[in-house]
Amino acid sequence: LPIGKVGSKAAECLDKMGWHWWPGTNAIPSIAYNGLNACVRRGTCMSGCPEGAKSTTDITHWPHALKAGARLVTGARVREITVDDRGLATGAIYIDENGRERHQKARTVILCANGIGTPRLLLLSKSARFPDGLANSSGLVGKRLMMHPFSAVQATFDEDLESWRGPFGQNVSSYEFYETDESRGFVRGAKWGAMPGGGPLGATSFVGSKVFADPNARVEDMWGTNLHDLVSRRFGRTMVWGIIGEDLPEESNQVLLDPELTDTDGIPAPRLIYKVSENSENMLKFHEERCVEACNAGGAIETTVVHQMPDTGWHLLGTCVMGKDRETSVVNEWGQSHDVPNLFVFDGSTFPTSGGLNPTATIMTVALRQTRHMIAERRNQEAA
Numbered sequence: 001l002p003i004g005k006v007g008s009k010a011a012e013c014l015d016k017m018g019w020h021w022w023p024g025t026n027a028i029p030s031i032a033y034n035g036l037n038a039c040v041r042r043g044t045c046m047s048g049c050p051e052g053a054k055s056t057t058d059i060t061h062w063p064h065a066l067k068a069g070a071r072l073v074t075g076a077r078v079r080e081i082t083v084d085d086r087g088l089a090t091g092a093i094y095i096d097e098n099g100r101e102r103h104q105k106a107r108t109v110i111l112c113a114n115g116i117g118t119p120r121l122l123l124l125s126k127s128a129r130f131p132d133g134l135a136n137s138s139g140l141v142g143k144r145l146m147m148h149p150f151s152a153v154q155a156t157f158d159e160d161l162e163s164w165r166g167p168f169g170q171n172v173s174s175y176e177f178y179e180t181d182e183s184r185g186f187v188r189g190a191k192w193g194a195m196p197g198g199g200p201l202g203a204t205s206f207v208g209s210k211v212f213a214d215p216n217a218r219v220e221d222m223w224g225t226n227l228h229d230l231v232s233r234r235f236g237r238t239m240v241w242g243i244i245g246e247d248l249p250e251e252s253n254q255v256l257l258d259p260e261l262t263d264t265d266g267i268p269a270p271r272l273i274y275k276v277s278e279n280s281e282n283m284l285k286f287h288e289e290r291c292v293e294a295c296n297a298g299g300a301i302e303t304t305v306v307h308q309m310p311d312t313g314w315h316l317l318g319t320c321v322m323g324k325d326r327e328t329s330v331v332n333e334w335g336q337s338h339d340v341p342n343l344f345v346f347d348g349s350t351f352p353t354s355g356g357l358n359p360t361a362t363i364m365t366v367a368l369r370q371t372r373h374m375i376a377e378r379r380n381q382e383a384a
Helices: 004-017 062-067 115-124 223-235 276-297 362-378
Strands: 077-083 088-096 103-104 107-113 150-157 172-174 189-196 238-245 254-262 267-274 301-307 343-344
Touching: 004 172, 004 276, 004 362, 077 115, 115 172, 115 254, 115 267, 150 276, 189 267, 189 276, 223 362, 276 301, 301 362
Parallel strands: 107 343
Antiparallel strands: 077 088, 088 103, 150 238, 150 301, 172 189, 189 238, 254 267
16 A cells, blocks of 8 residues: 555655654555455544455455355354363354353364463363363463553644555554664564544544643643644654564563453453563653654654553463473464364464554464464374
8 A cells, every 4th residue: 555645654654764664564455456446545543444455354364264165153252162072172162142051062172362361261161080270280371461652643744744644554664673673671672653643633633632642731622622733733744653572571461361341251351460661661652752753753743642552452462481391382373272282273373572663563463373284283183
């Protein structure tokens, strides 16, 4: 997709500093492809694509799977992975959309419920044979939750950037400060992604809101004449830099089962314990300062920083760590449980480290690699 005027301005900001940038990647096609229509750049990516261009699994994957014979059960909540006397997985107990309990038999079980759902289900599946939860002999199921600390910088320029135009993804990305430089006071780094500011609401929401970004701002700044002035100043003239920091795998950040709270089917809810580390705090502040510096070099007339956005945590990683040593990991390099040979995990919970960028493409790539290995080794696979 074209980087547009927003991407060109973002590139100019980085060029002024002598910093590297690349065109951003988005799971949105410029021509009709695999059931998706071509993007016409409406800019409504965050609220739903009326064009049917934004990649979504129900368009790009499920039709092919159903045609090949897969059966998709919607409205189901899995409560437990069942095992036999040999310690092999035999299927799953789930509650259907009518509240009835059912058991789906399986010779092999693959979990893909992300960094919260997967450890929750393994902890729910404890038994006399697995008293600490299924596949948890290492004691690491649920440990090392990583959620990518995230800050944002919005910059307004005195020129038309057509920032109402889509896609609302990353037009330009930079990894200039991605690698470790301990002289900065932290390890690892972050990716920057430049996005358009959006339509009129974009000028007053997300990171655009002074009330949200600045605790000292007045509520009345968002009403009446002040609101009109704000929208007039920012509409079509703003870009947003998303800063994704690399979370460190700390065992104190974890997913547990809540002793009291349940979902509407009575299944214990996950309980999260997570604290943004001092390393992440220092990392984000450094990147925010460098990002503002670049925006000012490119001619920004206004910058707004949202430090460690509170409503993030979209990237759920690390709670069923992958490794070759069964004492220090939950699954091996093929996603296979060390404890239950026909139980696999093919999601981001197996990440040993989080990286400092969006993880979806890596999750899909690793899952594809593991699936190909599973197919190649199917005759040697121990199964229920």
